Amino acid sequence: MGVDPQLMDWISDLPHWQTTVHFCYNSELCHIQKYADDTAIVGCIRDDREEEYRRLVGDFAAWCHTNHLQLNTSKTKELVIDFGRSRPRPMRPVLLEGAEVEAVDSYRYLGLWLDNKLDWTTHTSHLLWLPHASVLFYTVVCWGGSISKKDTSRLDKLIRRAGSVVGTKLDSMVTVAESRTLDKLLDIMDNASHPLHTVISNQRSLFSERLLLPKCRTNRLKNSFVHHAITLYNSSQGGRRT
Template sequence: NGQEDEYRDLVESFVRWSRENLLQLNVTKTKEMVVDFRKSKSPPSPVCISGKEVELVPSYRFLGVQLDNKLEWSTNTDAVYKKAMSGLYFLRRLRSFSVCSRMLHMFYQSVMASTIFFAAVCWGAGIKAKDANRLNKRIKKAGSVVGCKLANLDEVVRDRMVLKLRTIMDSPSHPLHNTVDKLRSSFSNRLLQPRCSKE
């Protein structure tokens, strides 16, 4: 169809631009991920670069976040969960050496929390309840090892989203400033729910 032709033209244009600017594309490292929610899906014809087919993948890791072709976050949650389990193991090992609670908390914040909450603004509000519960159980377990209550996933995501929104609203040069500013209520200065138009 027309959209697929436009997509192929964009790929060809990018390949041409790369050649003109003396950039060599490594086709073996190049992946293609198709997001398609149509009910009647026909498999896309393969993209070829320099006579080689580009591998079609169901998920892809981009900037440390696992994206999948259904735009769900289960794959990413699995990866985060594995990292949390390994961090929890080391946290327990530290406690077994009678490390003080303050140092355990510092280890949690620097090693476990940084991996669990990495890019949480992107995926935190979109994950399934069962995935959120899995991560919250690891956080709760880490809290029992450290000896204090730790902020759960919902609290951290909410705080980070508010911080991100404030940054956008306070910076007129931010690309999303005008979009977010239009949602501001003239009376209470709160953000209004955006209205979607169905076309």
């Protein structure tokens, strides 16, 4: 389908702020991710240096105002994830269009419940009380390694029950999670703009197609997405899981 030349002339005459339809940001410490009308700003705060994170929030709010996009401040939440053993220092509230953004301990983002320790307990607790077990297959997105055996057993029971309803055998939660984890890793390896692309690329072996497992000093890192995804990837290459 062709474009009307008069329409193109009209668009080219518009001020720059009216034709700016994208807002992108991706650095070592901060990035912005968008899905439909949902936007998340992710920042890594080191040594209490919050300047880049707060500047990105301000720049995004200014861009929305310039492009006549209204932000729903009441639905905007801030989730601080901290794995330190001591109680974290309270951050200054983030201001969005003059209003303070509410800080929460857990938040549901794109169907997945996240909490301030990245623990799967909150997600599985909500999941187990859903009235229809079929939604399970849309919310198990990756293998986190921190789901208890009891929760795994209960979820697999729901899967078998759902399979009996639809008249077919459904894959277990672990099978689905591992498959999606491997698919996600492959997507990251093919996407140079993904924040984890460089992290994964640096683990490539010089002697084979395998990926080297990163050194892990804590169980949290051993149970992380990167560690499990690399283990699954090496297994898919015909290697032994380590």
